[in-house]
Amino acid sequence: MPDFELGPNQYGKAETRLVRVERGADGDRLTDLNVSVALRGDLAASHLTGDNAAVLPTDTQKNTVFAFAREFGIASIEAFAVRLAEHFVATQPTIHEARVRIEQYPWQPVDGRHTFRRDASEVRTATVHHGPYGTQVASGVTGLVLLKTTDSEFHGYLKDRWTTLPETRDRILATSVDATWRTAAGFADPGPARAALVEAFADTYSYALQQTLFAMGSRVLERCPDVVEVKLSLPNRHHFPVDLQPFGLDNPDEVYFAADRPYGLIEGVVRRDGATVPQEVAWTF
Amino acid sequence: MPDFELGPNQYGKAETRLVRVERGADGDRLTDLNVSVALRGDLAASHLTGDNAAVLPTDTQKNTVFAFAREFGIASIEAFAVRLAEHFVATQPTIHEARVRIEQYPWQPVDGRHTFRRDASEVRTATVHHGPYGTQVASGVTGLVLLKTTDSEFHGYLKDRWTTLPETRDRILATSVDATWRTAAGFADPGPARAALVEAFADTYSYALQQTLFAMGSRVLERCPDVVEVKLSLPNRHHFPVDLQPFGLDNPDEVYFAADRPYGLIEGVVRRDGATVPQEVAWTF
């Protein structure tokens, strides 16, 4: 057999669905998480010979997630992810790096006591990388769907043989925001960043979704002094005005068809000047 | 060839994604719908020989949905569905019955002007049947996820050879409400019915999800004098307390595993006494 080489590799338990209830006289607090752990380290033997002496089972990782929720609580998804990531590296000599991703599903209190309503409008996220390079935290939000009925134009673009799109001075602009941001060290309260995203989407007169993207990222950097980088992935959810002329009707930007596919996808990073690219990009698998 | 018979049949355009913007000085109004039409009538020839002389194309049905949004507006999904259903039957001699189902996706205003945020927490529904029996309207809500951290017990049930479930005096109760309701004639404002469902879930001390279901349906009937029947489908979204004893930890109803499958599914109808079962049940395909 020829010699082959094991390249980058990782393993872990994905999507542990943890719900924690803090019971209080002034109403309960509900934390609803989806936790995914990935570990790197001295894992060659497991791949080459099936020798698992260096492998902490993914089942153990799941147990640890549940046990830590009880033992230490969940101050924030960022803090909980940091604790978990540091734990695996600190306690297992064979594990050198850990990535912990958490999705948080928000709930709204209904009666101020024991009842909650799931707020499915968005998901809060945190991704922590921990390793020899230290601890890096990215906070984010995903699934936040925004729409503007006007104040969006699109024209002046390149035209080649394959271009048929008419220029427009007024269109609906809609997207599902998938954003992450990071601070130089530690992490920041995600509330202001999330609010800045919505606010900038709303008050930016847009000539391109790219422009809106940059405005959204810049607004986060303006409002959150600790944030050094914002990454945005913005699908352009097309809404096409329906041609009603065949029916003897006009359509003064009133009736639209909401298309599923295809869709534009605009992605970009906005950085504070001089911000350095973090190390763990090599983790991206 | 032996003679075979064409039984119940229907056809139509499903999932027309219509968005309507009403532009106003005091902020726009956004209506985001998914409209599905099904028609019944003299459709035997189309099935038996491919003679389509009695068939109104589904593409035409889609066009009609868009055009009617412009021509008549959308006062409510119930009214819009009634108008569409009546139109197809009134204008096409070959079409004798119509069912129109509409899902409405709520949006929250962001700036009181042009920007909206999708509220994915629930979907409003309306289903209209129109035919020789008149016009019947069912309003509803689906995807409304509710959870109680306590005030739920489950015990005293049947036990046989296959029963291992321990009785419990305190558990999380969670469900995703799928509810429809109907009035004796016309339709009612869905707001009070939706509010009654949430309220009854919250304030009912529950010994069974069945009991909660009946309480939710009854509350709608109490609060909405025009409503005569409520139908509820309530999956029991199990949250299991995690056994932390192997780790030397107690778990005082704090840390839970949210399970995906299997799940209990509790379904039932609550009626005002003497309410008659509507005719169009035969439509259920």
Add this chain to the structure above:
Amino acid sequence: MPDFELGPNQYGKAETRLVRVERGADGDRLTDLNVSVALRGDLAASHLTGDNAAVLPTDTQKNTVFAFAREFGIASIEAFAVRLAEHFVATQPTIHEARVRIEQYPWQPVDGRHTFRRDASEVRTATVHHGPYGTQVASGVTGLVLLKTTDSEFHGYLKDRWTTLPETRDRILATSVDATWRTAAGFADPGPARAALVEAFADTYSYALQQTLFAMGSRVLERCPDVVEVKLSLPNRHHFPVDLQPFGLDNPDEVYFAADRPYGLIEGVVRRDGATVPQEVAWTF
């Protein structure tokens, strides 16, 4: 409190994911099922007062599914569903009717020994109703996607003010078959019915998807003497020829856009003459 009435109701454990391995010298046999149970009976007290004395827990139903797979094996999903449905009614005096729905996910042997590849192209289904009316079995297949590149026309249809669809003498016809069929008593081998559906779709020159539907149902009745009724739900998965003229290209029925929504939905029943409508239609919730 006014008196309200409990209407039709049912409960049970949905989506128990059961995998059974029969180990044999000539290769293993793999059965991969999703089992959903619903029960009806003397369930008023549970709804009205939370008294569960008549309630067999859904957890017990799940246990029974697993235990019966070991105790009795799974000769077919129809036979397994019948056994389960009869069991709950026979052993629990408070339970009078049972419905058991099973989805079966096919797997293909890879090496004739222990390895299998999931065949995700279709799902086999069985639905059994058992009650005072006896035992009724519906077999089916769902998710079977078929496409014809030609031999499909659509013209001669009704045209009204809202019609813009051009007639066509040649189009792609594609659908995702969702079919169920039933015999007068017991159930039949589903293989010939499934084959008849595919064969009739392939060799029917189509002037309407309705015509194809009737041909598919009729073919099942021809080939399967025990089958008395076939129910078909056929979404029309539209494939639109792309207009390439703006680019100086023709498009001789070669390049198509596969649309997601909206879609036509054609549904119908084909029956052997004189077949009676089964009782359990009242179960449809």
Add this chain to the structure above:
Amino acid sequence: MPDFELGPNQYGKAETRLVRVERGADGDRLTDLNVSVALRGDLAASHLTGDNAAVLPTDTQKNTVFAFAREFGIASIEAFAVRLAEHFVATQPTIHEARVRIEQYPWQPVDGRHTFRRDASEVRTATVHHGPYGTQVASGVTGLVLLKTTDSEFHGYLKDRWTTLPETRDRILATSVDATWRTAAGFADPGPARAALVEAFADTYSYALQQTLFAMGSRVLERCPDVVEVKLSLPNRHHFPVDLQPFGLDNPDEVYFAADRPYGLIEGVVRRDGATVPQEVAWTF
């Protein structure tokens, strides 16, 4: 306003659903694709001021996908992606890099003429990066679900305070293969690589899913001399033996519960010795 910097960015049209029919006397050939384009280049102005002079609209990219299918045909998804990627860079001075990802949905001929059945068991993929570094092609397969009923053990792993998993000498091993591979230049026929993955899964006696992963990657490298690197992402689809002892039944590795979440996730790269890491990793967004 403080100065912020635009970091890595890209845009394009995602998920263009293209179906092509080649009509032939000996039966048609059907190609069913989902094409996603992303472009990089001089896009700062679009972000900073909304000046789109350097932006080729995503609508044009969609048109190009359809037109190229007619003009040049689709010899393979790799070749089609290369042609598209090179086109955008070659013809637009403002575009410097292109990534084209294609998913191909297989269909099986039914009658050797015009009818096909969708084979949903797996999806073929190709991802092409084109830029100053040349053209790099990754071929792949995703959604290929494999299961072994035996010949899988798991023991000898690390145990800490949080470990409760019992060691096992016999378990079901199941996964959904997501694999990509690349050659040093150009691309190879994907058939042998796909076959090698299945074969190695089947005939590797497994002490860890990591070991199976390495065996699968190695087998591809053995069988495909042009392939230099294989990347695998293998979820561990847990099948837990059901404890039937409470019911007085044994369970000799026969009845299993197929769990949804959480699941192990094993990911790794297997390389021919000396293979260099490709440049476009920086594209991973």
